[in-house]
Amino acid sequence: MDIFKLKQNGTTIKTELNAALTTFLAMLYIVPVNALILSDAGMPKDALLVATALITIIATIFNGLWANTPVALSTGMGLNAYFTYSMVIGMQIPWQTALGAIFISSAVFTILSFTNFRLWIIKNIPLDLRCAISAGIGAFICFIGLSQMGLIVSSPATKVAIGNVADPKVLIGLIGVILMIIFWALKVRGGFVLAIAITSITAWVFGIYETPQSIVSMPVSIAPIFGELDIFSALQISLLPAVLTLFVTHLFDSIGTLTGVGNRANLFSSSEGEKKLARNLESDAIASMAGATIGTSTVTAFAESASGVEAGGRTGLTAVFIGIFFIFTLFFLPLFGAIPANAIYPVLVMVGILMFSELGKINYKDPAICVSTFLTVILMPLTYSITIGLSVGFISYFIVKLALRRWEDLNLGVITLAVISLFAFAASSMPDLFQSIIGG
Template identity: 90%
Template structure:
């Protein structure tokens, strides 16, 4: 086990195994949740269940061996929602083309991960803006969860309204949210999974949803989605905003998660800390390219890794054990596939709540931060577009800082992102104008 430097990191095989089990239980929900979200894009759910488990296994073990950190990788929440609800449904892009866009953005991220660009971004982009983006995505996926379970519905008079809670299936979603919040508040290990299980069993017992006919089976083929990405179609100028949004969101999500998890165990503060951080970013960038080939949305570091770190995980052996645990999920796919949708969507609401809490770290006394934060957070769910919220946030921040002549805050990183955001905003809200500007 010297490859993981257990003694140097003051840990043992037993401690790493326990930490891995903790993280595994905390993030097990991603298999059914990701499959459900991506299936809304028209992709086959059974193949998605296998693909999600498979890429989690490969990416997490790879990261453990490559970066030697206790960080698990899987399909990112928020990024999978952007794939389905913004790109495929909102922009009416075929899912094959959307996978191509993920591959392109991940390839760019991979190349830049082997340069100093990532550190340049960390140093130049205000932490407040990164927190605002996280909160905005949280509001967006919470809105998706509430609307998909029928708790929020469209209304010709008020645009949105409360759904019919007397509907048994909607009621299942409401109960699921209650259990999700309750178990999280009580800090129960594997609380998300436990809430899904309790809600599902109740729905099956009362006959609201059909009970699973089998629990264990041989994994189905991922052939319907494997290698189906369309890179050439994703190279169109009109898809540049989507590629940029995927790239920027992936970058911030990775940096934010790794920074948060790392701070809990001082993973990146030692002499080799910067090297470990770099290798972690390389891992999820490479894994995202592989995920697009296998047939899943963007892969990123999972915040739930913090639970394993709290349990004592300090090295890549924890990640390797997590990957091994996920192998067992491949044989329980009939059970995952039969879980009621409204027992799963509450996860989006809870994850949205956790991401929204990032607003507590923001300095609202700064006018530019105050305005850009509000616009970023409110526009993502209202426009059903992460791109719009992201771009308007950066543009407003730049304009206000410029008006206040706060030259010290207008570094090259902020100026670069403001320019990119302007093009992304024009391309998303006025595609014909964007094409005329670039001559496309």
Template identity: 65%
Template sequence: MEKLFKLKENGTSIFQEFNAGFTTFLTMLYIVPVNAIIMSSAGMPLDALLSATALITIFATILNGVWSNTPVAMSVGMGLNAYFTFGLVVGMQIPWQTALGVVFLSGIIFVALSFTNFRIWVLKSIPMDLRRAISAGIGTFISFIGLQQMGIIAKNDATLVALGDLSNAGAIVGVIGLFLVILFWAINIKGSFILAIISTSIIAWIFKLAPTPTEFFSLPSSISPIFFELDIISALSLSLLPVIITFFITDLFDSLGTLSGVGNRANIFKEDSKDGDIKLQKTLEIDAVATVAGSLAGVSTTTAFAESASGVEAGGRTGLTAVFTGLLFLLTLFMLPFFKSIPSNAIYPVLVMVGVLMFSELTKINFEDKAISIAVFFIVILMPLTYSITTGLAFGFIAYFFVKLIKREFKDINLGIIVLAIISVLSFVIKFVE
């Protein structure tokens, strides 16, 4: 174990790595019920989703720990799971099998390019501020979905949306959950998300706002209803090309952003360091492979989790932290009755809180640049208003390219921006032709 993970070299121990892995496990435990409930809205069976989410988390996290020797845990990414469900399946009326095909294809592209210097080209091509805007835009999108699903925001024929009926039992549970998740996060409680979910559920059960569970543990549920059910042929459509690229780009940016943040805390991916570059490269490779594996298992895009930072803060320095985290997720396979008993409106407040955290990326953006300012506005405002991450991205890239062009700031227009702008235009042309 010492030889595999180089514990002494990294100034850590088995106990320290276990403590860090347990901390990461607690902070991201919420993903199992949250992802399952979100994706079940696409018409997929909840039981199978609970097991599939746990299994892909175990697989990706342990594999990454062994392969890259970094304390980075992986699971189904927040944001793209909501886009998968509400953007593609509900919004575009795409069968969930086809949507899984889209995830698979984006993962294959990611795998192919993860073994090249493409990530470096992307980093140099797309301004950091636009990458931050993508994160903020997805934040507004998933927060809007969370508020809508809780009933706090409702459809209105006169104004499109309005305040929902807050006297409804479901909305009351949602408001309680939102209050608790903000409270626990604000006072820096570790595992604030899962603690808020459990607390909200208990309150809902006590006051008869949701059915009270009769059992909490059982044998794992089969994933056969969603295993290998993806439809790759239907996903190979010209009209879905922009969506495939959106999944790929978003996953890439999400991964790079997360790994950058976690790496800085633990000094893992040291700049101008061969060892740091190798670890980053290997982590991205597992991220890509896990996305492909996840689509086969029946879940949306898998990515590195920012909650890994909590394990790093607890002393995690090697892949053994990730291995312990993955092993602890084995417990979730036997918690099916408990997860099923959680009211959905105890889950959606977490979606809103995650959106808040992603939205905070706007504070780092330079709004003095006119092209950036306009592009960021379109990305952030149009993702929720059009119910589409793809549309927000397309408007943003086109706006950035257009403003830079008319201001003759040609030094800021590179091949990457040109290619993305062309793809963005084509995405609208394809819709118009259809």
């Protein structure tokens, strides 16, 4: 295990294993959810279940060995929705061509990953904004957890409202959140996993969720989607807006996630950390090319990796263990699928609480930081987009610094971030206008 430098990073095999299990359970939902979203594009759902698990295994283990970070990789939420609902359904692009577009954008991403461009971008993000990004992702993750559990529901009058706590499934989620908080406050080792186990067993015993009907199943073939990407058709000029949108969204998602997750444990603060960060960026770029080949949407670093970091994960051994756990989903999907969703989502709520505490490190006396922090944090959950929160935060930071004439803070990195942010904001909030401008 010396390749992971466990002692140097202040961790042990047991801690890394516990962290991996925590992250695995927190992100297990991606297998059925991604398959469901991409199946709306006309792709076979059974093959997608296996393909999603497979790319998660390959990408996460590769990242653990290559970058030595506890960061899991899988098909990105939001990016998979853009693939299905904007490209395939909205633009009426065949899913094979859409996969080709992902491969092209990922290839460009990979080339840039082996330069200093992405690392230079991240290093030019002010420290206070890094904390804001972490807190914003925390709020976003918490909102996802609460809404998926049914503790927060949509309302025509107030947009959102409290859910029906009398619903047994919602109650199970609430119990899970309470257990998470108690175990964390008492500093119980493996508290996240213990809370999931208790709520799962409770839900099964009282018949709130169905117990596993079977344990083992053989994975189906991914032949219907493997290697079906159409790169040649994706090279059309008319698809340039889609390729650029994929590229920019992937850039901001990976930067936002890695910055937020890494900031919680100072994973990338040292010179050795910068090397890890660069390799982590290379991993998700290469994994996206592999994902398009296998038959899935864009692969990126997963924000749920923060749960493993909070559980003590510090090295790539955590990522390798996560990948190994996902191997079981190929054969034990009935068992893992029986774990109640509302026993898993409380993890996201607790992680959100922990990440939100980063706001205490921010210097609110700086007007630019104060405004950009608020907009970054509030817009991520309200718009359901890390990209929107990041872009508006950077744009507002630039505008306030410009108004105050603090030229020394407006270096080339900040200006570049502002320009990319404008591009990302336009691509996310005004897709039709953006595509008409780029497409000529």
